[in-house]
Amino acid sequence: MKTAYLLVFDGLSDWEPGLAIAEINKSKKYQVKTIGLNQNTVTTVGGVSIVPDYTLDEINYGDAALFLLPGGELLEKSPLPPLVPVVRRFRKLEIPVAAICGPTVFLARHGFLETAQHTSNGKKYLQDLIGDYPGSDLYLNQPSVSDKGVITANGIASVEFARDILSELDIYDPETLKNWYDFFKNPWLED
Template identity: 75%
Template structure:
């Protein structure tokens, strides 16, 4: 069974990866494990307490399927240096990395979007926080972008983010994935 690693930390935006991890965890091929900077309780922005299953140093790359980086205020002010070699290793091993909202700042800050199409909370959001960055010309003004194993999304695109993750992991066939997406994005009307 392959593992989807979800980074957990104090103040993470718990709603952003919610749909993706729920669907991943329901599959028969993947399990979700939480990974923290340390093995201490992380309290999400919504007040949920999570004890990480492992630390960054304990990631098993041989069974890793994806690394999911949810948003939170930490990303805007902290360069998150402990995470740089981990993300570089995922990318080097061609294991997908998915970032929604704030961690797109982390990726751009550390040159990890240099050759990949990507998105964020707006190109001005990135430039205001970090200035010009390698790959800024590949920015796309879209809710979510999947490009060569890197998935990026803006903070209000959790459904698109989940769709791109589920597509990357081939959890559903194309038709089922489209139906899944439409279920969450199309307003339900009583007829």
């Protein structure tokens, strides 16, 4: 069974990765494990306490299927140097990295969006926080973008973000994935 690693930290926006991690865990192919900057219990914005399963230096890249970076001010405001080599290794091994909301700033700040189409909470949002960045010409004004193993989404696109992750991990066939998406986004549609 492959592992989808979810970064956890104080102030994590727990609703943003919720659908994705639920569907990943329901699959028979993957499991979700939490990664902390240390072993300390973290508290999400919603008040949920999480004890990380592992720390950054305990990741087993041999069984890794995804690195998921949920929203939260930490990744928006801090350059977070210990995380850079981890993301770099995921990308070098061609293991997908998914970032929603604030972590898109982290990815742009460290050059991880240089060659991949991407989105965020707005191009101006990224530029106001970090200025011009390599790959800014690849910005797309869409809720979620998946390109070359990099999945990015704005903070109100958790359903689209989950859809792109589920597609990348090939959890559902295209028709089932469309039906799953429509269930959350267009429940009033009739077959």
